[in-house]
Amino acid sequence: MLLTFENPQVREIAERIHALSRDLRLIEELEAPSIRDISAAPVLNDWRLGRRAEPALMGFVEGHPSVRPGPVVTSGVYYLDPIAGYARTLSRWYRLGDPQP
Incomplete structure (x- = not known):
């Protein structure tokens, strides 16, 4: 996508x-x-809370303001430009380092 x-x-x-x-x-x-x-x-009748999947980024983070360095799954990703080297999730911007091979 x-x-x-x-x-x-x-x-x-x-x-x-x-x-x-x-x-x-x-x-x-x-x-x-x-x-x-x-x-x-x-x-909406007979309603309840549910869960759904959304695209997110997975990897190893450095320099996050509230998460220790290490493996993470981001919030939903809404913009991804690997050529320019950045992504925007629901929460914040990310600089993209090397992708997984």
Whole structure:
């Protein structure tokens, strides 16, 4: 899967994350959700919390602000450019060293 803006799915994910960020700020400021937001929302019956897989990076990290050097699995990766040598996960930027052979 190509994770650059050449892939239209990457742009769509970025737009969704931007909208989520905006909505979370509005919730924090007690300005959302509106009655219109809730009345237009689909109903989810018999619901429960679940888990799902998403693309992530695995490797050995150095210089992370809260994780010791060593093996890690990152949060979801949303942009990956191995040629330029960087990636953006949900949490942070990563510089990419050598890939696994």
